[in-house]
Amino acid sequence: MEAQRTRSQEQILQLLGKLGREISAQALYVELRHHRQGVGLATVYRSLEALKLGGVVQARTLANGEAVYSLVQEDKHHLTCLQCGASVPIDACPVHELEAQLQTSKRFRIYYHTLEFFGLCSLCEHQHLAGA
Amino acid sequence: MEAQRTRSQEQILQLLGKLGREISAQALYVELRHHRQGVGLATVYRSLEALKLGGVVQARTLANGEAVYSLVQEDKHHLTCLQCGASVPIDACPVHELEAQLQTSKRFRIYYHTLEFFGLCSLCEHQHLAGA
DNA sequence: TAAGGTATGATAATGATAATCATTACTGCA
């Protein structure tokens, strides 16, 4: 019964694993065309959606509105500047215990989480106070 | 030097405070027209952006791609079903300590954070396993 | 009041994602 993966889904999974970082659907589309003949953009979106529902791919939305995808096994979070968009990776993640609790307290099967901090980098804060 | 707020920004702040919940820019636009004559949609977006940079309003992006806004003072997070979109509010938030640390370790002025869990609600998980 | 700067709003442009739909590939069975 467990949805077997399509060829496209397998390719996307493999590429995401090789990359080891998050990538947008559009960029993924370009990458895939680079490797094989005939990959439709619609299929990229469909596959990512299916993989997300399968619990193996996660997504988050950037400030510019585009979503980026990665394997769920990557637990990486960021600190992002609201002004210039500079994004600093964070090592720590203090939510795993809560995730485990929720998994039982709420009737929910949790696949992944997003965590991101927003503010101003020192440079932008400086310019901001200067009245720019 | 601190940017004084415009009339539109004040109205939006007031409405967000009155609501006490997150709301999209589009819905905010409708609400504002309901109260005052002549509020442009562009101004709503501009004001929200300014208030975000001012550190008093926060935003997060829903699965359908639209952003919702609220006062930063509201520290509310969610557990969302990837299939049906059902969203359950969460009470706890275990990231404040980390936020304080980051504020000093990284050279960054942090205004707010987003935290969200994704997975399948019990109903959708059931249907999913059934092969739907 | 006149000048300069800022805010506003109507409108068009942008761009990522979702929906269509005809075609192709696969699966199980006669």
Add this chain to the structure above:
DNA sequence: TGCAGTAATGATTATCATTATCATACCTTA
């Protein structure tokens, strides 16, 4: 092996939130 039914694919179009334009209204100050 041949066929019917079903799922997957891809080219294309539609959708829709957000952003960019630009002319106008407003406000501050000399």
